[in-house]
Amino acid sequence: MASPTDLRSSDALEVLRRVFGYDAFRGFQQEVIDHVVAGGDALVLMPTGGGKSLCYQIPALVRDGVAVVVSPLIALMQDQVDALTAVGVRAGFLNSTQDLDARRVVERAFVAGELDLLYLAPEALGTRGVQQLLDRGRIALFAIDEAHCVSQWGHDFRPDYLALSMLHERWPDVPRIALTATATSATRDEIATRLKLTDARHFVASFDRPNIQYRIVPKREPRKQLLSLLRDEHPGDAGIVYCLSRASVDKTAELLTANGVAALPYHAGLDAGTRARNQQRFLREDGLVMVATIAFGMGIDKPDVRFVAHLDLPKSVEGYYQETGRAGRDGLPSTAWLAYGLQDVVQQRKMIETSDGDLTHRRNLAAHLDAMLALCETVRCRRGQLLDYFGEKATAACGNCDTCLSPPESWDGTVAAQKLLSTIFRLDRERNQRFGAGHCVDILLGRATDKVTQYGHDSLTVFGIGVELREAEWRGVVRQLLAEGLLAVEGDYGTLALTEASAEVLGRRRTVMMRREPEKVASSRAAKPR
Ligand code: ADP
Ligand code: ZN
Numbered sequence: 001m002a003s004p005t006d007l008r009s010s011d012a013l014e015v016l017r018r019v020f021g022y023d024a025f026r027g028f029q030q031e032v033i034d035h036v037v038a039g040g041d042a043l044v045l046m047p048t049g050g051g052k053s054l055c056y057q058i059p060a061l062v063r064d065g066v067a068v069v070v071s072p073l074i075a076l077m078q079d080q081v082d083a084l085t086a087v088g089v090r091a092g093f094l095n096s097t098q099d100l101d102a103r104r105v106v107e108r109a110f111v112a113g114e115l116d117l118l119y120l121a122p123e124a125l126g127t128r129g130v131q132q133l134l135d136r137g138r139i140a141l142f143a144i145d146e147a148h149c150v151s152q153w154g155h156d157f158r159p160d161y162l163a164l165s166m167l168h169e170r171w172p173d174v175p176r177i178a179l180t181a182t183a184t185s186a187t188r189d190e191i192a193t194r195l196k197l198t199d200a201r202h203f204v205a206s207f208d209r210p211n212i213q214y215r216i217v218p219k220r221e222p223r224k225q226l227l228s229l230l231r232d233e234h235p236g237d238a239g240i241v242y243c244l245s246r247a248s249v250d251k252t253a254e255l256l257t258a259n260g261v262a263a264l265p266y267h268a269g270l271d272a273g274t275r276a277r278n279q280q281r282f283l284r285e286d287g288l289v290m291v292a293t294i295a296f297g298m299g300i301d302k303p304d305v306r307f308v309a310h311l312d313l314p315k316s317v318e319g320y321y322q323e324t325g326r327a328g329r330d331g332l333p334s335t336a337w338l339a340y341g342l343q344d345v346v347q348q349r350k351m352i353e354t355s356d357g358d359l360t361h362r363r364n365l366a367a368h369l370d371a372m373l374a375l376c377e378t379v380r381c382r383r384g385q386l387l388d389y390f391g392e393k394a395t396a397a398c399g400n401c402d403t404c405l406s407p408p409e410s411w412d413g414t415v416a417a418q419k420l421l422s423t424i425f426r427l428d429r430e431r432n433q434r435f436g437a438g439h440c441v442d443i444l445l446g447r448a449t450d451k452v453t454q455y456g457h458d459s460l461t462v463f464g465i466g467v468e469l470r471e472a473e474w475r476g477v478v479r480q481l482l483a484e485g486l487l488a489v490e491g492d493y494g495t496l497a498l499t500e501a502s503a504e505v506l507g508r509r510r511t512v513m514m515r516r517e518p519e520k521v522a523s524s525r526a527a528k529p530r
Helices: 012-018 029-037 053-062 074-086 100-111 128-136 159-170 185-194 222-233 246-258 272-284 317-324 342-353 359-377 382-389 414-431 437-445 450-454 471-483 502-506
Strands: 042-045 066-070 091-094 117-120 139-144 176-180 201-204 212-218 238-242 263-266 289-292 305-310 334-340 409-412 487-490 495-498 513-516
Touching (some): 012 029, 012 053, 029 042, 029 201, 042 185, 053 066, 053 176, 074 091, 091 100, 159 185, 176 185, 212 382, 222 246, 222 334, 246 263, 246 289, 263 272, 272 289, 305 317, 317 359, 317 382, 342 359, 359 382, 359 471, 437 471, 471 487
Parallel strands (some): 042 176, 042 201, 066 117, 091 117, 238 289, 238 305, 305 334
């Protein structure tokens, strides 16, 4: 673990070249490093692959003492320490996976100042033992990695991160640097507040990932669509497929394997050994596809992930950005592909509706979902919309997303919306009944199904008033109204109900523009010679 050579130097650029073997700093790495070396606090927002690690690893070698790195990624600590040891940096970690002897060795090295970096799990910092240990050594700085874990609205929330605000009180003279790839200004403010980084300088990089091609396609038979994507564009490539449920992960992994794609499952329902084994294989072998829930991926540093596919809708734009950001860390062309359909909206709205937590919490979840839906339904450049969301001014259309490559038409869906909403209105107000999307579409199309005749819905005035659209188009109308909050999903059965805003459409006070999917979905071939 400890290496005798002293790599320390007061010159950051010299350390970059001699220890890490790179010629020049990237982006604002140098500014961050200078600021932290001089004792300032910093909040660093940089996309995945941007080079956050050097922002604390170099100050660790320039400042006196040991840099203490707080990271939730216990499973990766050994890898991180190995990578540093390989270039001669003295690093160690303390976490729950270690035996007592290994701990003692690291503790002694820390106290003796024979380490450059010490990695700690956040829960360890809450213990008296570790706090007393830290008091006995000399701390160069605190680095708080994956700092968005302190955000209670984020999907990576770790309660132990909340206690990190005490670092400032207990060691007021030690500079702190918090780092994350999560980009919204709301998250940034929350990190600064919760970690008491009041005087920290903020360093915010551009979050654009120009080599990633964003595509969001209508969901029909998602697993078949996925298979064609892999066959046509990514044969033999490494990639990640995200599914919402464990069952779906297992089923998808089996299907891919049966079709000759080397795929592995990953979700919290698998035992720790299997998970670790699958993760290691994904990292070390070429061309494996990891099929996973969002439990997989944080901190995974695999440069040649060529695609990230979502079979289900992410709950937020932040989540979508993080997950797709795992593609193309090496800068080469990569695909972010998402299949999205009516059922996704119904399911997620229902999950929010029936979730625990108070009204504020549910509103917050709904707001996050709305932004994600807006990204799916937009007719403008996806990248532009994404960067806008993160508060960055997007320039011209990017030319490397599906809406740029084959622009969707928009059409005036106001009349269609009125027909659908008045069907729901009739059922609700006149008969006090509520139904799901499928039944409402049957009524509009004038289909006398068993259910329709059983309820006498074939005698409604709205029966058959929507034959000008195909079923798929009606499902698109329902989806887009749900996405815009002009329609709501209720209860366990996902029945449709009007919202306050529905009245604006019914009363002709609001027009509704809709997205018509292009017949042929853009292939990335033209933009991506390979
Ligand atoms: P992040 O933590 O922001 O996702 P990393 O710190 O893991 O990113 O860096 C991503 C990759 O870029 C790593 O392979 C790293 O060695 C490399 N890298 C970082 N800074 C530089 C630099 N100045 N020059 C060349 N490569 C760099
Ligand atoms: Zn674009």
